[in-house]
Amino acid sequence: MNINAYDCGSVKHLSTLFKLLAEPNRLKILCSLGLECRPVSDIIESTELSQTNVSFHLRALREAGLVKPERKGAFIYYCLPDPELLRLLGDFRHWLEEHQKEKTLA
Amino acid sequence: MNINAYDCGSVKHLSTLFKLLAEPNRLKILCSLGLECRPVSDIIESTELSQTNVSFHLRALREAGLVKPERKGAFIYYCLPDPELLRLLGDFRHWLEEHQKEKTLA
DNA sequence: CAATCATATGCGTTAATATTCATATGTGTT
DNA sequence: AACACATATGAATATTAACGCATATGATTG
Secondary structure, eight states: OOOOOOOSOOOOHHHHHHHHHHHHHHHHHHHHTSSSSSEHHHHHHHOOOOHHHHHHHHHHHHHTEEEEEETTTTTTEEOOOOOOHHHHHHOOOOOOHHHHHHHHOO | OOOOSSSOOOOHHHHHHHHHHHHHHHHHHHHHHHHHHHHHHHHHHHOOOOOHHHHHHHHHHHHSSEEEEEEEEEEEEEOOOOOHHHHHHHHHHHHHHHHHHHHHHO
């Protein structure tokens, strides 16, 4: 039915993933986590976002399985269950840099 | 000032890129292009979107340099100037699949 | 078990983005 | 030059998502 040269698979899933990553504050949160597990209070501090806002974004990330909460006493630590994600982000960043170069050259 | 474990570089740029990719119809368009150059009419047909809408999204992609227009007579062909982008999309898709597995296992 | 701290949630407001409609521009054809 | 076709654009609307406030929940400490 479709004459696409390239199958992107479930566009829907990809797009929801990208939507999550497209929000600057969520990206900040992911980066502030890095490979470590950190309590929400740490994230609030390092991102300088409001508590409500951090919680809001963490929920989105959590529900998508991009971060995983773990209770430790009164604190809830969040981590990336799959740090591979950071590598992918790095790949994109790298691509962006190259891509910028080409654009300014052309 | 910042105790981030991981530097995601310019979050801003990454986020604008992801924002572009987060729109399902834009993704569709990119995939419908694949490695080929195609006139807008083709894109309209294969994505089944309205002409206006395709044009709208093409503009966004064009302004970001993700697609490049080239006039051929009355037609305007669009291509990916850097097909590497498709590979990155593939990486993400692949990651998503793996990630889903893990989630359902856990 | 009251008080306090960490985090989450419901709700209303606001801002951003997509979509459509009508119309404009640019190109090839007769 | 008039017409038909391909694509773009402006304005209005519709949809979606972010943010803050107030408050709820769950855990710890005295």
